[in-house]
Structures are given as structure tokens and as C-alpha cells.
Amino acid sequence: MPWLVLGLWIAVLAIASPFASQLADVQRDRAVDYLPVNADSTQVAEIQDRLPGGEATEMVVVYHRDGGLTAADKATAAEQIDRIAGAHTLTGTPQGVPSKDGTTVMYPVASTEPGQDEDARDALVGDVRDVAKGGDGLSVEVGGEAALLTDSREVYQSLDGPLLYTTVAVVALLLIIIYRSPFLWLVPLAVAGVANYLSMAVAYGLNRWFDTPVSGAGSGIMTILVFGAGTDYALLLVSRYREELRRIERPYDAMVAALRGCGPAVLASSGTVAAGLLCLLAADLNSTRGMGPLGTVGVLCALAAMLILLPAILVLLGRRVFWPLVPRYGSTPKARRSLFTAMGSSAGRRPLAVLAGGLVLLGALALGTLNLPGSLKQQDSFTSKPDSVAAMETLAAAFPERGTRPLTVVTPTGRADATLTEVRQTRGVDSAERGRSGDGWTELAVIADSPPQSAGETATIESLRDRLDGSYVGGTSAEQLDLKDTSGRDRMVVVPIVLLSVLLILVALLRSLVAPLLLVAAVVAVWGAALGIGGLVFGPVFGFEGTDPGLGLLSFVFLVALGVDYGIFLMHRMREECLNGAEPVAAALTALRTTGGVIASAGLVLAATFAVLTNMPLVQLVELGFVIAVGVLLDTFLVRTYLVTSASVALGRRVWWPGRLSRAPEPPVPPKEPERVAVSAH
Structure with a gap:
């Protein structure tokens, strides 16, 4: 059976190879590929094409x-x-x-x-x-x-190689440290590489068949998710497999037991991430909406590889792949007091105090969001200074009293003269000239009397849009304004959908309402704290002049979807212990002791993969990578280990309400004594 699985994967890769190599050819990073679907600036760009x-x-x-x-x-x-x-x-x-x-x-x-x-x-x-x-x-x-x-496209095209190589190197280093084996780390890393290659082919197919947009940022995030989430699944599976090898003699049987034990948690985890990412399809922003399918493809390809290909390879390699720490049949691991046992003990002794202290800390960190810099201007989106940005800075200093980039107005040709007159009479307009005509439309070039992306130019754009009925106002500054406005709208729409979908999956998995609400509240608190830390460092430490308008939404979706992963690993094991008869407090502490190391390892790997983005030359990628990496670390070492465990201990059986685990088991009924029958003597 393992050889058959391996052969099928080789065949799949052979079929996928021609498509994977063409993904870069369909990658698009034009302004229109990032704009809101129905915005004025998008309409201008589409009309200009005609x-x-x-x-x-x-x-x-x-x-x-x-x-x-x-x-x-x-x-x-x-x-x-x-x-x-x-x-x-x-x-x-x-x-x-x-x-x-x-x-x-x-x-x-x-x-x-x-x-x-x-x-x-x-x-x-x-x-x-x-x-x-x-x-x-x-x-x-x-x-x-x-x-x-x-200049932006040159940066995005330069990301593919360095992003992949850096991610692979970081994951490899962490796996070597975690496994302490010269061979074992190669297996999940190679399988993650296979998953990444497969995801590229699937992403290309989606683009060809369904016109799914592929951007530089989207494909980069897909790679990060494949290696980050895929390695997390591998860590959980390998840990459970090592545990089963001590109980079961044949590796094949041990792997079957491992898949039965951790498979539901991994499936629910990946399903949560995929569902959260697919919610991005409700966004109006092209770049945000396109990231949903790409991220989902990455997660599902990682899931398939880690639950099908990785087990087959591990079974074929046998126990020797763990050398020098080979789990012998019938052996028991050395008993030692782990860090997570100590953490669990402190949370178990004073759960309410630990919970209150953690919440105060997260709330204090979240106040840093008040210090986030304003919206990121286009010329501030590079960590270095390319020629185009230097030109914009020179113009801003030399022409402080006027615009240096034209706004574009497209108007029906029959009303072009009247529109031109009205534009010139609009407050904030320095000059306006007639441009091209065709397909029933005429293009006007408008110069504002305020610098680009200033409050004055924004007011001019809004005035033009209010006055010019039936015309559209676009151009670089109008595009940035639309990006900001639509990002706010998308947050209001997508965030509730993400929360609801994640909550429903957790309810179905945990058979409870309280536990899912606890996990969702925890990841929302982590998101606020991580964004607050970003507010404390983006300007003062990194020197960034602004915050990407899409940072709040994207970081929320990734942190909620990925953060719930670790909650699923912990709570699923807790529920398993309760089903085996353990009391709620003991179940919570046992779950932390047995899964804490795996969750910590997985969190470190995932945080490190997203931290790779902080080395990229685009501010929006640096900000996104920083917030997610910090959030994952907070989630791993504070929320999962202390807060969720403390809350579970404090709530006791109520954490499983209204499921059957929330009810105390009925005391066993003692067997009735047999009735004595009097025997009459004859």
C-alpha cells in the first residue's frame, strides 16, 4: 500500500509539472489587479483599456x-x-x-x-x-x-526565489533542532516541497479555468502557508506516530493508529484555515479576494501531502528514520518534568489569577493600535528607495504647492466639453486638459493644486466625484483612496463571516458552544495584541511612514484561522481525555503536557515562516509578516499554554456545555443483592 501511494504521487507530480512552471507567467501586479471591483478608479482603468x-x-x-x-x-x-x-x-x-x-x-x-x-x-x-x-x-x-x-513588479518577481529559499532554510533549521535527527527533518521538508509544487499547478489551473487572480503577494503567501501549515501538520503526525511506535510493533499499524488519533484534529484544523481564507472571496478588493483561493489551495495541498504522502514515506523508512532517538517497541520515554507540565501546574493552582493577568497584558498591548501610523502612501511602500520613489520625493520638495501626478477623469464623449468646464470650475483643480476619445468615452487629465495623496487632493477627488454624475475619477491618488475606503468596507463584511464559519467548525468538532467561543475570543485577543505591538514598532523602530490599509483584515483572517489550529490540537486532546474518563482539570493538564511541546514546535515553525516576510523589500509584506509572526508566538506561548488552559480549569465541565461531557457522570448503581428464598424443611 505505501508503495502504491508513492507511485500515485509521482504520477500526480508528473501531470502537474507543466502547469506549475507556468504560474509565474499568469502573475499580474498591475494597479487594476489590486483595485476594488466596483470603484471609480477601477472603472477608469477598464475604460482606458478600450x-x-x-x-x-x-x-x-x-x-x-x-x-x-x-x-x-x-x-x-x-x-x-x-x-x-x-x-x-x-x-x-x-x-x-x-x-x-x-x-x-x-x-x-x-x-x-x-x-x-x-x-x-x-x-x-x-x-x-x-x-x-x-x-x-x-x-x-x-x-x-x-x-x-x-519597480513594484521587479520587487515581486525577485521574491519568488529568495522567499522560497529562505523559507526552506528556516524550516530546515528548526526541524533539525526539534527532531535532533540527521535524517528525519528531510522527510517533512521534502513533502512540503512537493505540496508547494502541487499548489503552484493547482493555482495555475484555477487561473486558467476560473480567472482567479494571481499576484506576487498572493503567490508568496501561498508558499508561506504550504511550508508553515504543512510543517505544523507533520509535527503533530510525527509526534503521535512516535508515541504509537512504542505501543505497536509494526510501523504500518502504528501509522494507522496515529492517523486515527490526530487525523480528525488535522482535518478540522486545515478545514478551519481553508474556510477562513475562502471568506476573503466576500471582499471587494481584488488583491484581498484573490488571496483567498491561493491560500486555500496552499493549505489543502499541504494537508493532502502530509496525511497521504508523508505517512507512506515514514512507513517505508521504518523506525530507523528516527535515528539516533529510535522509539523502540515496548519502551517508555524518560519521565521528566517538562516546561509545559510546570505551566500547567501554575495554571491549575490559580486559574483565575493567571487568566486575569493574561487578559490585562493582552489588553495593554492592544492599546498600541492607537499608535499605528496612517494609511501607507504608494511612494512609501518600499523599504529601500527605488528611482521612482526618489523622483516623487524630489517633486514633492520642488512643487509643494501643486499636484505632480494627474488625476484621470473619463466621461461620455457627448458630454466631454461640459464636463471639462465643470472640472475646471471645481475647487482644488489647478488645470485640466482634454485627452483621448474612443468607444464613447473621453479622457481628461486633471492637475490638483495640492500635493499627491494629501488631504487637499483627497478633497478634490471627492468633490469631482460628487459633481460629475456619469463620469469616473481615477489615477494613482484616486486608486489609493479607493484602496483605503474599500479595505474598511471589507473588514465590516469579511470579519463576521470569518468568525461565524470558524465558530461553526469548532462547534461541530468539539460538540460544545462554550469551548468554541473561548477559542475564538482568545484568537481575537491575540490579533488585537499583535496589531498593538505593530503600532509600537512600525513607526518608532522600523521607520515606516504608514500602515497598509489591508493589514487589519489580512492579519485578522490569518491569525484567527491559524491560531484556532493550536486551540483545536489542545481542546481535541482534552476532549479525548475526558471521553476516556478523566476529570476536567486532569484532562486539561494532561492535554497541555502531551501537546504542549508539539504546539510550541509548530508555533515556532509557523512564526518563523511568516517572519521571512519581514526581510522582503515591501512595507506591506513586512508589516503583515511581523504581525502574524508575533501573533502566532503570543498564541503559542501565552494564550494556549496559560489562558485557554486556565479558563478550562476554571470552567471545569461547563467548558463542554451543552454537550454530554458537561454533565457529571452518574454514580454507578451498586448491583442488587440476590433475594434470599426461604427453603422449607420437610
């Missing part, structure tokens, strides 16, 4: 000299812009806009050559950068939306 030439590629070439531009500098700028215009088809003749202090001149450059082709867009930006060169004190930078997108 205009002559398709979506415009907009850049701005910035020439700057600290002491003021010289005549030679201006001549150099004009000559380079002419060369760019001669080599490419631009939507108009670029006109230089000088700053009041004479230090800077900017040339807006737009072309429809690339259309929706991201490679062509990147090539165009590269060509412009090759031509626009400075020297001898003259700095030349290429910014604008197209340059920002090109």
Missing part, C-alpha cells in the same frame, strides 16, 4: 540641480525628451514644468505603446531611463505611476 492605444503608460522625468538648473541642464533635458519622443509614440508633446525655485523641471511623458502588456511597459520605462541621464551635479529620475509599477 481607448485608442489601450491603457496609457504615464511617467514623469525629473531634472534637478540643488543650486538651480543651468542653461546647459535645460538644453540637456530638452534634447533627451526629444530623443524619447522620437523613439516612442507618445500621447502628446511633453512640455517642461519648472519649479518656482528654479531647481527642478518635470516632463510628463505618456504613451499607449505597451497597452496592458506589463513586459512592454517595463521595457518602455527602461528605455526612458536609459536615455534620461544626468551627471556633474544634475540628477535625473523617472517617476510616475508606470515607473512605480515597474
Whole structure:
């Protein structure tokens, strides 16, 4: 049987191989791939695709000299812009806009050559950068939306290799420490690699068949989940398998017993994560909604590999895979007082005091959310400073009194002149010009009199949207505003759905209402505390200028779904002990003693895999990885070990209400003495 399973997996990988290698080809990181489905800015981007030439590629070439531009500098700028215009088809003749202090001149450059082709867009930006060169004190930078997108895409494309290699290295190191074996760590790591490869093929299939969006961030999170969640499942299975090998002689029979023992918990755990991630489909934000299916694919592929392929390989390798700590048949592990036994004892002696202290600590940490920086601006989304960000900073300093990135208004062609007049009369508009027309629409380029993504420009965007009935307002700043607004809406919609779905799964698994409510309340408290710690370090320590609008929702979904995992491992073992006749307090302490080490190991691995994101060059990934890693550690070493155990001890049988375990067993009825029958003497 194990050989058959291994052969089937080899066949599956052979079929999946051509598809997995094509996932990078369908990855899209355009602005429209991240925008809300029904937002104004999304409508603008889609209409621009239908205009002559398709979506415009907009850049701005910035020439700057600290002491003021010289005549030679201006001549150099004009000559380079002419060369760019001669080599490419631009939507108009670029006109230089000088700053009041004479230090800077900017040339807006737009072309429809690339259309929706991201490679062509990147090539165009590269060509412009090759031509626009400075020297001898003259700095030349290429910014604008197209340059920002090109720099972002370069970052996302660079993630795949380093993210995978770093994740594998971190997991390998932790498994070596946990297993203390020169061979055993290789098995779950290799199986996780197989699961990751399979998930890439499935994700590609979903994109081809159902048009599921694949972004750089989404595919990166999928890899993290495969290795993090998959290794967690492997740790639980291997721990139970080692335990069964001491009781059962044949490895095959021991594995069957291990799967029967921990299989339901692993299935419920993965089901909870998958259900939580699928709730992201209710989000209106394209990037958030697309992350749901990708994350679900990663978790389910990890589950399949760890419950089917990993057991087959372990059985084939036999006991020797555990060398040098081989679990001998009939042996007993050395009895020693573990850390989790000590933790359980303290929680058992004074459960209410421990519970109150933990809640106060989590509440105090959650206050850090008040210190979270404001919404992240597009130019602040890199941990380093690419050329496009440097250009935006130069423009912000040189043109503090006006916008440097145009807003885009698309309006029905029949009303174009009237709309243009109304736009120019709108408060906050510096200038407006007519652009392309086609497919019944006309494009207007609008310059605000406030800096990009400032309160003044936001007010201008909102005024235009209020006044221009039947028209749409887009552009980079409008996109960022829509991202922020829609993230708030998505939180209000997705969070209740996630809580309800997770709660229903827990109720079905634990046959209780109190225990599921306890676990859900615990993970919500962890989320608040982890986000609060982020508020304490993002600005003061990391120097981040803002918080990604989607951080709250994504961190909530991941922490609730993944955090409940450990609660399931603990409570399922507690319930198993109760079913075997143990009293509630003893069951809680036994569950902590037997699963504490596995939960700690799993938590360390999962936290470390998400911590890999903190080494990435994008602020939103660093913030997400930090909050989830910190939350998992809090959940593992504080909430599961102390708070859930203390609450279970304090509640006693009531933790299983209204299930049958909440009722004290009826005392055994003593057997009736046989009636004595008088025998008459004859």
C-alpha cells in the first residue's frame, strides 16, 4: 500500500509539472489587479483599456540641480525628451514644468505603446531611463505611476526565489533542532516541497479555468502557508506516530493508529484555515479576494501531502528514520518534568489569577493600535528607495504647492466639453486638459493644486466625484483612496463571516458552544495584541511612514484561522481525555503536557515562516509578516499554554456545555443483592 501511494504521487507530480512552471507567467501586479471591483478608479482603468492605444503608460522625468538648473541642464533635458519622443509614440508633446525655485523641471511623458502588456511597459520605462541621464551635479529620475509599477513588479518577481529559499532554510533549521535527527527533518521538508509544487499547478489551473487572480503577494503567501501549515501538520503526525511506535510493533499499524488519533484534529484544523481564507472571496478588493483561493489551495495541498504522502514515506523508512532517538517497541520515554507540565501546574493552582493577568497584558498591548501610523502612501511602500520613489520625493520638495501626478477623469464623449468646464470650475483643480476619445468615452487629465495623496487632493477627488454624475475619477491618488475606503468596507463584511464559519467548525468538532467561543475570543485577543505591538514598532523602530490599509483584515483572517489550529490540537486532546474518563482539570493538564511541546514546535515553525516576510523589500509584506509572526508566538506561548488552559480549569465541565461531557457522570448503581428464598424443611 505505501508503495502504491508513492507511485500515485509521482504520477500526480508528473501531470502537474507543466502547469506549475507556468504560474509565474499568469502573475499580474498591475494597479487594476489590486483595485476594488466596483470603484471609480477601477472603472477608469477598464475604460482606458478600450481607448485608442489601450491603457496609457504615464511617467514623469525629473531634472534637478540643488543650486538651480543651468542653461546647459535645460538644453540637456530638452534634447533627451526629444530623443524619447522620437523613439516612442507618445500621447502628446511633453512640455517642461519648472519649479518656482528654479531647481527642478518635470516632463510628463505618456504613451499607449505597451497597452496592458506589463513586459512592454517595463521595457518602455527602461528605455526612458536609459536615455534620461544626468551627471556633474544634475540628477535625473523617472517617476510616475508606470515607473512605480515597474519597480513594484521587479520587487515581486525577485521574491519568488529568495522567499522560497529562505523559507526552506528556516524550516530546515528548526526541524533539525526539534527532531535532533540527521535524517528525519528531510522527510517533512521534502513533502512540503512537493505540496508547494502541487499548489503552484493547482493555482495555475484555477487561473486558467476560473480567472482567479494571481499576484506576487498572493503567490508568496501561498508558499508561506504550504511550508508553515504543512510543517505544523507533520509535527503533530510525527509526534503521535512516535508515541504509537512504542505501543505497536509494526510501523504500518502504528501509522494507522496515529492517523486515527490526530487525523480528525488535522482535518478540522486545515478545514478551519481553508474556510477562513475562502471568506476573503466576500471582499471587494481584488488583491484581498484573490488571496483567498491561493491560500486555500496552499493549505489543502499541504494537508493532502502530509496525511497521504508523508505517512507512506515514514512507513517505508521504518523506525530507523528516527535515528539516533529510535522509539523502540515496548519502551517508555524518560519521565521528566517538562516546561509545559510546570505551566500547567501554575495554571491549575490559580486559574483565575493567571487568566486575569493574561487578559490585562493582552489588553495593554492592544492599546498600541492607537499608535499605528496612517494609511501607507504608494511612494512609501518600499523599504529601500527605488528611482521612482526618489523622483516623487524630489517633486514633492520642488512643487509643494501643486499636484505632480494627474488625476484621470473619463466621461461620455457627448458630454466631454461640459464636463471639462465643470472640472475646471471645481475647487482644488489647478488645470485640466482634454485627452483621448474612443468607444464613447473621453479622457481628461486633471492637475490638483495640492500635493499627491494629501488631504487637499483627497478633497478634490471627492468633490469631482460628487459633481460629475456619469463620469469616473481615477489615477494613482484616486486608486489609493479607493484602496483605503474599500479595505474598511471589507473588514465590516469579511470579519463576521470569518468568525461565524470558524465558530461553526469548532462547534461541530468539539460538540460544545462554550469551548468554541473561548477559542475564538482568545484568537481575537491575540490579533488585537499583535496589531498593538505593530503600532509600537512600525513607526518608532522600523521607520515606516504608514500602515497598509489591508493589514487589519489580512492579519485578522490569518491569525484567527491559524491560531484556532493550536486551540483545536489542545481542546481535541482534552476532549479525548475526558471521553476516556478523566476529570476536567486532569484532562486539561494532561492535554497541555502531551501537546504542549508539539504546539510550541509548530508555533515556532509557523512564526518563523511568516517572519521571512519581514526581510522582503515591501512595507506591506513586512508589516503583515511581523504581525502574524508575533501573533502566532503570543498564541503559542501565552494564550494556549496559560489562558485557554486556565479558563478550562476554571470552567471545569461547563467548558463542554451543552454537550454530554458537561454533565457529571452518574454514580454507578451498586448491583442488587440476590433475594434470599426461604427453603422449607420437610
